[in-house]
Amino acid sequence: MSALITLTTDFGLADHFVGTMKGVILGINPSAQFVDLSHHVNPFDVFDGALTIALAYRYFPSHTIHLVIVDPGVGSSRRPILARAGEHSFVAPDNGVLSFVYEREESVEVRHVAVDHYFLKPVSNTFHGRDIFAPVAGWLSKGVEAEKFGETITDYVKFAVPKPQRISAQTIQGMVIKVDQFGNLITNISPADAPEIFTASPSQFAIAVGQQQIARMIDSYSAGEPSEVFAILGSSGFLELGQNRGSAAKTLQVGRGAEVKVALG
Amino acid sequence: MSALITLTTDFGLADHFVGTMKGVILGINPSAQFVDLSHHVNPFDVFDGALTIALAYRYFPSHTIHLVIVDPGVGSSRRPILARAGEHSFVAPDNGVLSFVYEREESVEVRHVAVDHYFLKPVSNTFHGRDIFAPVAGWLSKGVEAEKFGETITDYVKFAVPKPQRISAQTIQGMVIKVDQFGNLITNISPADAPEIFTASPSQFAIAVGQQQIARMIDSYSAGEPSEVFAILGSSGFLELGQNRGSAAKTLQVGRGAEVKVALG
Amino acid sequence: MSALITLTTDFGLADHFVGTMKGVILGINPSAQFVDLSHHVNPFDVFDGALTIALAYRYFPSHTIHLVIVDPGVGSSRRPILARAGEHSFVAPDNGVLSFVYEREESVEVRHVAVDHYFLKPVSNTFHGRDIFAPVAGWLSKGVEAEKFGETITDYVKFAVPKPQRISAQTIQGMVIKVDQFGNLITNISPADAPEIFTASPSQFAIAVGQQQIARMIDSYSAGEPSEVFAILGSSGFLELGQNRGSAAKTLQVGRGAEVKVALG
Numbered sequence: 135m136s137a138l139i140t141l142t143t144d145f146g147l148a149d150h151f152v153g154t155m156k157g158v159i160l161g162i163n164p165s166a167q168f169v170d171l172s173h174h175v176n177p178f179d180v181f182d183g184a185l186t187i188a189l190a191y192r193y194f195p196s197h198t199i200h201l202v203i204v205d206p207g208v209g210s211s212r213r214p215i216l217a218r219a220g221e222h223s224f225v226a227p228d229n230g231v232l233s234f235v236y237e238r239e240e241s242v243e244v245r246h247v248a249v250d251h252y253f254l255k256p257v258s259n260t261f262h263g264r265d266i267f268a269p270v271a272g273w274l275s276k277g278v279e280a281e282k283f284g285e286t287i288t289d290y291v292k293f294a295v296p297k298p299q300r301i302s303a304q305t306i307q308g309m310v311i312k313v314d315q316f317g318n319l320i321t322n323i324s325p326a327d328a329p330e331i332f333t334a335s336p337s338q339f340a341i342a343v344g345q346q347q348i349a350r351m352i353d354s355y356s357a358g359e360p361s362e363v364f365a366i367l368g369s370s371g372f373l374e375l376g377q378n379r380g381s382a383a384k385t386l387q388v389g390r391g392a393e394v395k396v397a398l399g
Numbered sequence: 400m401s402a403l404i405t406l407t408t409d410f411g412l413a414d415h416f417v418g419t420m421k422g423v424i425l426g427i428n429p430s431a432q433f434v435d436l437s438h439h440v441n442p443f444d445v446f447d448g449a450l451t452i453a454l455a456y457r458y459f460p461s462h463t464i465h466l467v468i469v470d471p472g473v474g475s476s477r478r479p480i481l482a483r484a485g486e487h488s489f490v491a492p493d494n495g496v497l498s499f500v501y502e503r504e505e506s507v508e509v510r511h512v513a514v515d516h517y518f519l520k521p522v523s524n525t526f527h528g529r530d531i532f533a534p535v536a537g538w539l540s541k542g543v544e545a546e547k548f549g550e551t552i553t554d555y556v557k558f559a560v561p562k563p564q565r566i567s568a569q570t571i572q573g574m575v576i577k578v579d580q581f582g583n584l585i586t587n588i589s590p591a592d593a594p595e596i597f598t599a600s601p602s603q604f605a606i607a608v609g610q611q612q613i614a615r616m617i618d619s620y621s622a623g624e625p626s627e628v629f630a631i632l633g634s635s636g637f638l639e640l641g642q643n644r645g646s647a648a649k650t651l652q653v654g655r656g657a658e659v660k661v662a663l664g
Numbered sequence: 665m666s667a668l669i670t671l672t673t674d675f676g677l678a679d680h681f682v683g684t685m686k687g688v689i690l691g692i693n694p695s696a697q698f699v700d701l702s703h704h705v706n707p708f709d710v711f712d713g714a715l716t717i718a719l720a721y722r723y724f725p726s727h728t729i730h731l732v733i734v735d736p737g738v739g740s741s742r743r744p745i746l747a748r749a750g751e752h753s754f755v756a757p758d759n760g761v762l763s764f765v766y767e768r769e770e771s772v773e774v775r776h777v778a779v780d781h782y783f784l785k786p787v788s789n790t791f792h793g794r795d796i797f798a799p800v801a802g803w804l805s806k807g808v809e810a811e812k813f814g815e816t817i818t819d820y821v822k823f824a825v826p827k828p829q830r831i832s833a834q835t836i837q838g839m840v841i842k843v844d845q846f847g848n849l850i851t852n853i854s855p856a857d858a859p860e861i862f863t864a865s866p867s868q869f870a871i872a873v874g875q876q877q878i879a880r881m882i883d884s885y886s887a888g889e890p891s892e893v894f895a896i897l898g899s900s901g902f903l904e905l906g907q908n909r910g911s912a913a914k915t916l917q918v919g920r921g922a923e924v925k926v927a928l929g
Contacts (some may be wrong), residue, residue: 138690140683146580147412147677150455153405153436157459160403160434164460168434169690169698171683177581178644190680193794194687195694206644209619259619260641261634264458315676316707354739354789369791376790379708379736411845412677415720418670418701422724425668425699429725433699442846443909471909474884524884525906526899529723 137166137275140194142187143203143263144175151261155201155268158254162272169194178206180231181293182390185312187224188234189370196221201263201271202231209259214247214266215290216274216283223280225271227262230293237295248284298327306396308373310343313389317381319343321394323373330398332367341365341375342395344388348375361385402431402540405459407452408468408528409440416526420466420533423519427537434459443471445496446558447655450577452489453499454635461486466528466536467496474524479512479531480555481539481548488545490536492527495558502560513549563592571661573638575608578654582646584608586659588638595663597632606630606640607660609653613640626650667696667805670724672717673733673793674705681791685731685798688784692802699724708736710761711823712920715842717754718764719900726751731793731801732761739789744777744796745820746804746813753810755801757792760823767825778814828857836926838903840873843919847911849873851924853903860928862897871895871905872925874918878905891915 139159145151152173159166171190175183183204191200205212205227213228219239224232225247236242247266250257252273257265270283298308298321308323325332331339331351341348351365358364358378363385368374375382375394383389404424410416417438424431436455440448448469456465470477470492478493484504489497493511501507512531515522517538522530535548563573563586573588590597596604596616606613616630623629623643628650633639640647640659648654669689675681682703689696701720705713713734721730735742735757743758749769754762758776766772777796780787782803787795800813828838828851838853855862861869861881871878881895888894888908893915898904905912905924913919 148439154455154458156434161460169686174678190684193684195691207621210621258634356737356740369788413704419720419723421699472886475886523899
């Protein structure tokens, strides 16, 4: 068991929350090592957290522990869970924040973390990151076996991951699932969904998003003309709409959830 | 002596300041370990820094060193200090930024850091974080004894921590001391100040803040009705005003310093 | 070879990019240690990145590896490079982002990183931070020798570092090269450029910037009068225009690139 722990939350970096969780973990396991994935998940936005962890976890060594806390239901009856998926462990609320991970991994085992022996007492109703999730990650990183934290469950929460649809022979309908730091629009369309536009010399196509049509696929951001919005295969394996030294999101005035329609031929 | 060092500053994360301090420390003690508490303390706001460190330090292991740098008086005659409070060490400017810590701990020893042997030369007038506080924390983490840095003092700066007042038998007057990432309003009222509203079945009460009255205490954020602002016992042990998946600060249009009046019965 | 790696990027902290790079490095070298310098370099702004790394790297121990990724040309023909400058190593795109470092160090050796054996496959066209720069830094931190990554080159990109000009016997013309977190305006004028104003009792001078004249040099921010903008020797060794508990940038309504004219006598 590695002592490497990643953190993904909507806690922001202005408050002491993230640091306090690390303090709790280091009190349990002084050799824990941390990597922050993001603390700027949109507040309360389980989908955004689910996508963030899914895009990153596979780049970490086997046996990494991933703390994923986007938890609008803190203090309610929603369960804390410990999931083993592929070669990684995840500690999170059971609200769907691991849905993309479940989708990607064949082998998934989820436990309801119920043994309060491992919690920080008294457990508050408003900060389970500090009182439940951090200490569980700490003990797990110290070698406590998964089965010690609670029983396996099969009714864990998993939301339907939005998939692009081929709505006609020539039309694929997807959506923007994320806008990144640079304003690139990341869609849920992968090369497997629209192989026609990802070949070496793609046939003609038009991608409709917002009020605009995009008809050019290029290989690198810097190949874009000034202010042109183009299509590109992004580093996450999805179709992106981008701009050279500019923000496609601003230029197109669209954001997450926007419909993206690929018309072939 | 642990090599664990936390950092709390108003330096932000856009500039190189925080990283440079860590470089200086690692040059002195390569096995130093860092946890960032916050670098988004409101600029020049000693009160905000004082509260941030106070809310977090007790969750760290004994012998942790806490660097706390909110320092509008850098380069003036304000003293650098090294404080031992409870089982923790603090390196900070002597401007009151440790006031809440002094308030919470029974055993406090404060030294004027004056032995410039431990400073990074030449000492600038504008970045004592790099030239004084970081190297002192570095040497301290390497095992240099506290008395080597300077003499104890008793006239260190401590501002009066704002306490709620029982202005009548039925009225407690407090204030908002912090707005967190989610827009929750954290007050300075603890269960000891207003036990009547923190019992299992509290008697009727009304909390006046801004233009609104809040009359309901609930157990978890998610128990709130849409757009309702409610009272809740927060994870710091203070009365909070919050909202379910929303910002009480925005809804009520109030911020830090706002008066909070609890009327009982 | 140290396992200490600093990171300077324009990736921001909202996305998973920085964390993912650290995951890749830890997969190669589990004992790598990270210090973030800044991930808030202005997007695509090579000059801003070049300045950020230059202001910080000398405060790190010898043999530190600095990852510097501001890379609008990702996926194009711009080369990845590995530079040894002074006692530090740098992994970066060859776009000038190390220009200030080259300027400061006498001994510089730059290699074109071309041996894709050390890359993460498949190499994307849009995220060389993850696929090229991070793994190269990882292998380098594990002890792979610099010459293994590629041949030395001499035609690496270096932009002209803007220097102040003495445009007449009594006039020095410089510029604002950075605005820091507090709104201080950092110029490119050092004491060597304008010794007359940096003596213990400087002769009369007037600094013209924006619509204003500044005629006072002081020793510490806190010596400034309320709302006064003053001159001060900053911690980076450059003339700064600052304000006591306020933002000179806001007060003067100027930013990076603004002309600064020092008139002596």
